[in-house]
Amino acid sequence: MAHEIKLVTEAELRRTVHLDLEAIDCVEEAFAKLATGNVVMPPVLSMALPDVNAEVDVKTAYVPGLEGFALKVSPGFFSNPSLGLPSLNGLMVLLSAKTGLVEAVFLDNGYLTDVRTAAAGAVAARHLAPSNVSTIGILGTGVQARLQLIAAAKVRAVGRALIWGRDTDKASRLAAEMKTALGIDVSACSDPADLVAQSQLVITTTPAREPVLSADWLHPGLHITAMGSDQEDKNELDPKILACADVLVCDRISQCDKLGELRSALKTGALKGTDTVRELGDVISGSAQGRQSEDDITVCDLTGTGVQDTAIATLALGKVKRANAGTTVLA
Amino acid sequence: MAHEIKLVTEAELRRTVHLDLEAIDCVEEAFAKLATGNVVMPPVLSMALPDVNAEVDVKTAYVPGLEGFALKVSPGFFSNPSLGLPSLNGLMVLLSAKTGLVEAVFLDNGYLTDVRTAAAGAVAARHLAPSNVSTIGILGTGVQARLQLIAAAKVRAVGRALIWGRDTDKASRLAAEMKTALGIDVSACSDPADLVAQSQLVITTTPAREPVLSADWLHPGLHITAMGSDQEDKNELDPKILACADVLVCDRISQCDKLGELRSALKTGALKGTDTVRELGDVISGSAQGRQSEDDITVCDLTGTGVQDTAIATLALGKVKRANAGTTVLA
Numbered sequence: 001m002a003h004e005i006k007l008v009t010e011a012e013l014r015r016t017v018h019l020d021l022e023a024i025d026c027v028e029e030a031f032a033k034l035a036t037g038n039v040v041m042p043p044v045l046s047m048a049l050p051d052v053n054a055e056v057d058v059k060t061a062y063v064p065g066l067e068g069f070a071l072k073v074s075p076g077f078f079s080n081p082s083l084g085l086p087s088l089n090g091l092m093v094l095l096s097a098k099t100g101l102v103e104a105v106f107l108d109n110g111y112l113t114d115v116r117t118a119a120a121g122a123v124a125a126r127h128l129a130p131s132n133v134s135t136i137g138i139l140g141t142g143v144q145a146r147l148q149l150i151a152a153a154k155v156r157a158v159g160r161a162l163i164w165g166r167d168t169d170k171a172s173r174l175a176a177e178m179k180t181a182l183g184i185d186v187s188a189c190s191d192p193a194d195l196v197a198q199s200q201l202v203i204t205t206t207p208a209r210e211p212v213l214s215a216d217w218l219h220p221g222l223h224i225t226a227m228g229s230d231q232e233d234k235n236e237l238d239p240k241i242l243a244c245a246d247v248l249v250c251d252r253i254s255q256c257d258k259l260g261e262l263r264s265a266l267k268t269g270a271l272k273g274t275d276t277v278r279e280l281g282d283v284i285s286g287s288a289q290g291r292q293s294e295d296d297i298t299v300c301d302l303t304g305t306g307v308q309d310t311a312i313a314t315l316a317l318g319k320v321k322r323a324n325a326g327t328t329v330l331a
Numbered sequence: 332m333a334h335e336i337k338l339v340t341e342a343e344l345r346r347t348v349h350l351d352l353e354a355i356d357c358v359e360e361a362f363a364k365l366a367t368g369n370v371v372m373p374p375v376l377s378m379a380l381p382d383v384n385a386e387v388d389v390k391t392a393y394v395p396g397l398e399g400f401a402l403k404v405s406p407g408f409f410s411n412p413s414l415g416l417p418s419l420n421g422l423m424v425l426l427s428a429k430t431g432l433v434e435a436v437f438l439d440n441g442y443l444t445d446v447r448t449a450a451a452g453a454v455a456a457r458h459l460a461p462s463n464v465s466t467i468g469i470l471g472t473g474v475q476a477r478l479q480l481i482a483a484a485k486v487r488a489v490g491r492a493l494i495w496g497r498d499t500d501k502a503s504r505l506a507a508e509m510k511t512a513l514g515i516d517v518s519a520c521s522d523p524a525d526l527v528a529q530s531q532l533v534i535t536t537t538p539a540r541e542p543v544l545s546a547d548w549l550h551p552g553l554h555i556t557a558m559g560s561d562q563e564d565k566n567e568l569d570p571k572i573l574a575c576a577d578v579l580v581c582d583r584i585s586q587c588d589k590l591g592e593l594r595s596a597l598k599t600g601a602l603k604g605t606d607t608v609r610e611l612g613d614v615i616s617g618s619a620q621g622r623q624s625e626d627d628i629t630v631c632d633l634t635g636t637g638v639q640d641t642a643i644a645t646l647a648l649g650k651v652k653r654a655n656a657g658t659t660v661l662a
Contacts, residue, residue, distance in 0.1 A: 002340070043376075045374075056391070073402050080431070100421075329658075331342075
């Protein structure tokens with residue numbers, strides 16, 4: 001029996017869904033539900049395709065109270081840049097939580113993922129960073145470097161940002177772009193130790209397989225969000241950092257111990273177990289403590305969860321409908 | 332960067348992709364590749380949603396040599412009939428095996444799954460049923476009862492079919508419909524033991540949670556394909572049947588031991604292990620023996636695999652393009 005399905009392209013989504021406080025709030029609410037509600041979130045379906053230097057991840061989560069639930073397909077084909085194509089692509093499907101019927105197909109090429117990933121960074125900063133963040137430091141120069149900075153600047157009154165990248169030119173170009181976009185002082189920084197020393201909030205956004213941030217650089221009042229690791233072989237933070245932190249928070253412990261910084265900390269023995277690790281949703285909902293003083297050192301390990309996809313897809317469908325955007329297909 | 336995506340509705344697919352020898356051959360070839368090629372097929376992502384009496388399965392498989400690979404979302408919302416909606420729905424996405432870009436979205440509401448599932452039944456019959464099948468017996472009266480009969484009749488010169496169902500009226504109505512559709516003698520049979528006694532090929536297509544076919548009914552020369560069980564709590568065949576069979580074949584052992592008849596046979600101890608179990612692809616490719624004589628009793632346990640989805644989606648895209656069907660979206 002044919003029913004109406006909303007089909008929305010990346011271009012239409014970019015005009016309709018933005019990295020704003022509404023997106024940040026909707027992701028925050030999803031994390032709170034993950035902590036308190038009867039969320040069903042199966043492990044990520046991950047398919048490695050070594051023959052073509054690729055990997056495909058599928059995430060989903062059913063969040064009681066939301067009208068739909070998303071299923072997201074994220075292909076990463078890492079030889080694409082040699083063909084002039086981006087490595088990351090994919091789409092999201094929103095299904096009715098009542099009937100399972102397809103309600104929307106977002107042909108977003110990863111755009112909604114970009115937004116919900118950066119929004120999670122802002123949620124982590126909102127709940128864990130010190131209240132006064134005069135300088136934000138960003139490690140990395142990719143899409144998330146840009147978006148995490150934009151998102152964090154929405155939850156803290158930032159005066160200045162520093163950007164470090166292995167490629168100094170890229171860091172300088174991004175700094176110039178962000179200076180214009182945010183209207184604050186943004187500059188490239190050639191020494192990551194110096195960047196960390198000057199920052200109260202540091203966000204790592206790299207695909208690093210060896211730590212880019214040393215435990216020796218920690219200082220009172222620092223918050224670090226590590227969002228680059230989402231695979232078994234990635235690692236941005238010196239594992240000792242997770243053991244030293246006053247507060248260590250994961251988006252999902254059962255996922256971070258396989259794909260995030262938590263994995264490296266457990267594997268190296270820097271961390272002996274997960275007893276002291278908290279989940280972001282618990283911190284948001286108040287069932288776990290976050291930062292207790294401006295001097296605490298806090299760390300948040302983000303690997304990206306299906307509830308974020310369900311949250312952003314639900315937000316997107318509402319906005320698309322109100323804007324009368326997208327195409328309605330009878331299928 | 333926007334690229335072309337083919338969007339195809341169920342109605343367009345029903346006009347373009349049919350349950351014919353081309354579909355059967357393409358599914359057979361996919362099984363052969365599963366046996367011989369470097370196929371990547373992760374375990375099914377299965378999400379139970381007890382709050383809404385539902386379950387969502389996601390299947391995928393990368394088959395070297397094919398231009399694309401499918402990812403299929405199959406929601407089963409079992410309270411839908413009370414809303415006048417079918418329980419099963421969903422869609423398939425075909426991604427480029429070279430770039431991961433979305434090539435096609437098939438808004439098929441499960442139609443392609445219906446076709447590839449019935450096609451697998453025909454492949455099993457082709458390779459395992461005795462060469463002379465004068466009578467086919469079908470247990471069940473649903474969509475797959477109809478399609479499995481149609482598919483089997485394409486690989487064996489069947490003279491007659493018998494249909495049994497718990498609902499006698501449904502069985503009679505399906506028999507009348509199939510008689511017209513196939514132009515052979517088709518009648519309802521009220522006694523499943525009698526149906527099995529008269530048949531050389533029996534296909535079970537029920538959602539049974541207790542066996543509907545007893546080991547006492549086995550006779551020389553019988554082939555049974557059990558395709559109803561695809562969940563941990565389903566069971567159509569008396570577990571002893573799997574132990575008695577001269578040849579026992581699974582579509583995928585590592586899946587059937589969790590979701591198929593093999594699971595029940597192992598759990599009850601009727602079968603002590605999987606040493607004697609063969610895979611359908613191995614039988615097709617000749618690396619495992621199938622039926623050795625017309626008197627052998629053979630059993631095939633089908634749970635449905637991602638390679639079938641990749642095969643049928645690839646076939647569908649080719650046919651849709653040649654027919655200039657569907658809609659091309661720039662996204």
